[in-house]
Structure formats: structure tokens, C-alpha cells
Amino acid sequence: MDELQNIAWHDGRVRILDQTRLPGELVLLEISDHHGVIKAIKQLSIRGAPAIGIAAAYGVVLAVWEVEESDRTAFIERANHAIDLIRASRPTARNLSWALERMRGALTRHLNRPLHEIKQALLREAQAIQADDVQRCQQIGRHGAALLTQNCAVLTHCNAGALATGGYGTALGIVRAAISLGKKVQVYACETRPLLQGARITAFELSDDGIPVTVLCDNMAAYVMQRSMVQFVLVGADRIARNGDAANKIGTYGLAILARHHRIPFYVAAPLSTFDFDLRNGEQIPIEHRSADEVTHCGGLQTVPDGVPVINPAFDVTPASLIDAFITDKGIFRPPYEATLQPLKSLNLIP
Numbered sequence: 006m007d008e009l010q011n012i013a014w015h016d017g018r019v020r021i022l023d024q025t026r027l028p029g030e031l032v033l034l035e036i037s038d039h040h041g042v043i044k045a046i047k048q049l050s051i052r053g054a055p056a057i058g059i060a061a062a063y064g065v066v067l068a069v070w071e072v073e074e075s076d077r078t079a080f081i082e083r084a085n086h087a088i089d090l091i092r093a094s095r096p097t098a099r100n101l102s103w104a105l106e107r108m109r110g111a112l113t114r115h116l117n118r119p120l121h122e123i124k125q126a127l128l129r130e131a132q133a134i135q136a137d138d139v140q141r142c143q144q145i146g147r148h149g150a151a152l153l154t155q156n157c158a159v160l161t162h163c164n165a166g167a168l169a170t171g172g173y174g175t176a177l178g179i180v181r182a183a184i185s186l187g188k189k190v191q192v193y194a195c196e197t198r199p200l201l202q203g204a205r206i207t208a209f210e211l212s213d214d215g216i217p218v219t220v221l222c223d224n225m226a227a228y229v230m231q232r233s234m235v236q237f238v239l240v241g242a243d244r245i246a247r248n249g250d251a252a253n254k255i256g257t258y259g260l261a262i263l264a265r266h267h268r269i270p271f272y273v274a275a276p277l278s279t280f281d282f283d284l285r286n287g288e289q290i291p292i293e294h295r296s297a298d299e300v301t302h303c304g305g306l307q308t309v310p311d312g313v314p315v316i317n318p319a320f321d322v323t324p325a326s327l328i329d330a331f332i333t334d335k336g337i338f339r340p341p342y343e344a345t346l347q348p349l350k351s352l353n354l355i356p
């Protein structure tokens with residue numbers, strides 16, 4: 006996946022692989038200011054909770070990169086204002102505000118340094134957030150791979166892969182790690198309407214890596230479970246409350262209900278940066294609602310008659326009671342989550 010790096014700092018700009026154009030076209034966006042980063046996040050050119058956080062961090066760097074050495078007040082104001090603006094770009098992923106809090110921390114720690122040093126410190130922090138996420142994904146992979154059997158099929162939803170993270174992936178990182186241990190794993194990817202992240206992005210990155218992947222329409226999930234075609238469900242998360250309720254791409258909750266009915270283990274893979282210990286439960290997770298035309302149109306074609314209302318929540322919340330385990334960079338956690346997740350809280354402090 007190296008040549009398909011989803012986001013990178015390049016010569017004073019942020020380079021983003023435009024995921025809205027996959028799988029048909031590999032288009033790189035060269036972004037030179039934080040407004041461009043906000044646009045890329047909103048329109049899902051860069052998406053997936055950890056990747057959104059990384060983009061946000063680079064956005065803060067861009068906001069101050071061109072500020073003149075003499076203008077210290079403008080520099081600090083610009084950085085803080087950019088953090089606030091970027092934070093508002095998408096509401097659900099915890100990783101976005103987590104990364105921005107890290108950037109604010111780096112700014113505060115270097116506040117008395119010359120401006121060119123603060124710029125470098127912010128860039129180092131953004132790059133560290135990205136590198137750190139790859140390591141977390143690899144650890145998730147290591148822990149999760151042990152749960153998969155020697156020869157199995159995994160159902161996944163949306164894209165929780167290299168393209169949704171700093172690299173390697175959370176749910177798909179587990180598949181990669183299991184395969185590298187010699188296990189035979191194949192993936193069933195739900196297409197993930199309305200924006201088809203499963204069909205377009207998961208199928209793209211797995212087939213690019215030579216990992217067997219089969220796409221199904223979202224309404225075929227019960228069929229594959231009833232026929233024992235999958236042995237595990239593995240998904241990512243956008244935000245996890247301290248009681249273990251977990252928000253992920255719309256449709257995840259339905260899969261969890263189906264998995265419980267068919268006695269198929271349902272695992273959520275996520276780095277610590279996705280956990281929000283300030284939230285008591287899933288009711289407090291803000292759910293993004295996106296524009297109606299994502300539902301009324303598909304592939305440029307109108308699929309709903311004019312004037313008919315639609316709904317378009319981008320995420321749903323799977324209750325903790327339907328989640329068999331969380332696979333994190335710090336290990337595997339099982340119910341009762343209120344107690345077992347608690348030790349993660351102190352590890353989750355922003356440095």
C-alpha cells in the first residue's frame with residue numbers, strides 16, 4: 006500500500022489520496038491551507054476516524070506555515086482559530102478532537118520559542134500522530150490475529166483499513182496480521198451504502214494487497230451468516246463511550262444484532278485515540294447527518310423520486326451488550342466494559 010499512502014506532508018503541502026474517486030481513479034490532492042483540509046474531510050476525500058485526526062493535525066501546520074516570523078500574535082491566533090475550525094468539520098470521530106488536543110498541547114509547550122521552531126514542532130507532532138497510529142494499528146493487528154482461526158472468513162463493514170488510518174488499518178490490520186502469521190483469511194466486505202466505502206475502498210485496498218475479498222450488498226449480510234459463510238465480524242469504530250457503546254458506520258448496529266442471532270463473534274477494533282471516557286454511554290455520542298443527495302442519488306443517478314424525504318445518519322451506535330470484545334493497541338477487552346475499559350482511561354491522556 007506504500008505507493009497508495011492516503012496522506013503525507015510534502016514540501017509545505019499536504020498530499021491526500023482522494024478517496025471519493027476510488028476505485029476508478031488515483032487522484033492526489035495537493036492542499037496548501039487548512040480550509041482545503043476542512044473541505045477534504047467534509048467531502049470524505051480523507052475519511053476514517055484515525056485518518057481524519059491525522060489530516061486535522063496537518064491542517065494546523067498548514068494554517069501557520071506561511072505566517073511571517075515577526076507576527077507572533079497573528080501566529081498564535083491563527084493556530085488556535087484553525088484548531089477550532091477543523092474540529093467542527095465532522096462531529097462523530099473522537100480521533101479528530103484527540104489529534105487536535107495533541108496539536109494544541111504541542112503549541113502550548115513551544116509557545117515561547119521562535120516561530121520557525123514552533124512550526125517545526127507542530128510538523129513533528131503531526132508526523133508523530135501519523136507514525137504513532139501505524140504502530141497502534143500494528144499492535145491491534147497482533148492482538149486480534151490471535152483470535153482468528155487458521156482458516157476463516159471475516160465480515161467487515163465500511164473501511165477500517167490502511168486508507169482509514171495512518172496505515173495498516175484496524176479491523177483490516179487484524180486480517181493482515183493473521184495472514185502474515187500464515188492463517189488463511191478471506192474477507193466479505195459489505196458495500197456500505199450510501200457512499201460505498203466497503204465496495205469502493207475496502208475491496209480496492211485488499212485486492213491491491215492480494216487479500217481475497219468478496220463484496221456483498223448490505224442487505225445480504227443475514228444470508229451469509231445464516232449459511233455459515235463467515236466466522237467473525239470485525240469492524241472499526243469512530244467513537245467509543247466509557248461503557249463500551251460504540252459508534253461506527255451506519256449499518257454496524259444491524260450487523261451486531263445479526264451476529265448475535267447467529268452466534269458469530271462481533272469484534273470492534275480501535276486504537277486508544279477512539280475511546281472517549283468523558284461520555285457515559287452511546288446516547289452522548291454526536292451522530293453526523295449528511296446531505297440527502299447521498300441517499301437520493303447513487304453513482305450520479307437519481308434513485309428516489311423528487312420530493313420524497315430521506316434520512317442520512319452517517320453512523321449508528323452498537324450497544325456494548327452486542328460487542329464480544331474490543332481489540333485495541335493495549336490488548337483485548339471483554340465485558341463488563343464499565344470495569345474492564347477503566348484502566349485505559351489513564352493511558353489515554355493527551356501527552
Ligand code: MRU
Pocket residue numbers: 049052053054055098162163164165166169170174175176202240241242243253254255319
Ligand atoms: O464516514 P467514514 O468513511 O469516515 O466512516 C468511517 C468508519 O465508519 C470507519 O469504520 C471508522 O472510522 C473506523 S476507521 C479505522
